[in-house]
Amino acid sequence: MSYMFHYPGLEWTSLQAEAIGVPQLTGKTEGVKEEELRDLENTLASAKSKFGLEGIYTGALASVYQKSRVEKVCKNLGLECVSPLWGVDPELHLRRLVKDGFVAMVVSVSALGLDQGWLGRILDAQAVDELVVLGAKFKFNVGLEGGEGETFVLDCPLFKKRVEVQGSTKHWRGDSGYLQISNAMLVPKA
Numbered sequence: 001m002s003y004m005f006h007y008p009g010l011e012w013t014s015l016q017a018e019a020i021g022v023p024q025l026t027g028k029t030e031g032v033k034e035e036e037l038r039d040l041e042n043t044l045a046s047a048k049s050k051f052g053l054e055g056i057y058t059g060a061l062a063s064v065y066q067k068s069r070v071e072k073v074c075k076n077l078g079l080e081c082v083s084p085l086w087g088v089d090p091e092l093h094l095r096r097l098v099k100d101g102f103v104a105m106v107v108s109v110s111a112l113g114l115d116q117g118w119l120g121r122i123l124d125a126q127a128v129d130e131l132v133v134l135g136a137k138f139k140f141n142v143g144l145e146g147g148e149g150e151t152f153v154l155d156c157p158l159f160k161k162r163v164e165v166q167g168s169t170k171h172w173r174g175d176s177g178y179l180q181i182s183n184a185m186l187v188p189k190a
Contacts, residue, residue: 005031009150020159058081061090067083098125104154107119119170162186168180
């Protein structure tokens with residue numbers, strides 16, 4: 001568990017990096033609130049040294065908690081922090097992602113209204129429509145920004161190949177759960 005970072009499917013992000021054609025540097029954290037920021041700072045310092053990193057982009061839409069902490073870490077390291085999606089309407093954001101060719105799979109849910117049927121589901125136009133209705137009814141962020149859910153990108157315009165999940169298991173704990181990807185690989189785009 002982590003207060004700051006997405007973690008379901010993390011072990012498969014190397015496929016995403018390969019699909020884009022960029023190097024990946026990972027760091028470890030125990031996910032202890034606030035201490036995990038030191039782990040982030042250490043990993044970013046390594047990336048700055050190894051790759052000449054000058055800044056980072058976040059996907060933050062509305063989480064002041066995450067954005068402010070990442071900005072502080074970047075300031076400590078002399079890195080620029082850019083959050084181009086900050087303040088973008090979550091529904092508009094999801095609809096734009098679908099329209100622009102992003103294929104994202106739901107890999108965790110933890111909000112009232114989101115059941116285990118969402119695990120492994122691809123966020124297409126119909127799924128976004130359903131999220132909008134459920135978000136209004138159950139009062140959660142449609143963009144899943146507050147930990148209501150997590151996604152894993154299988155394909156996007158930047159990818160030279162797409163990620164294909166070949167095996168997974170749903171883990172459900174009564175009111176929340178996650179999808180454990182057991183096998184995935186890069187395949188040519190159709």
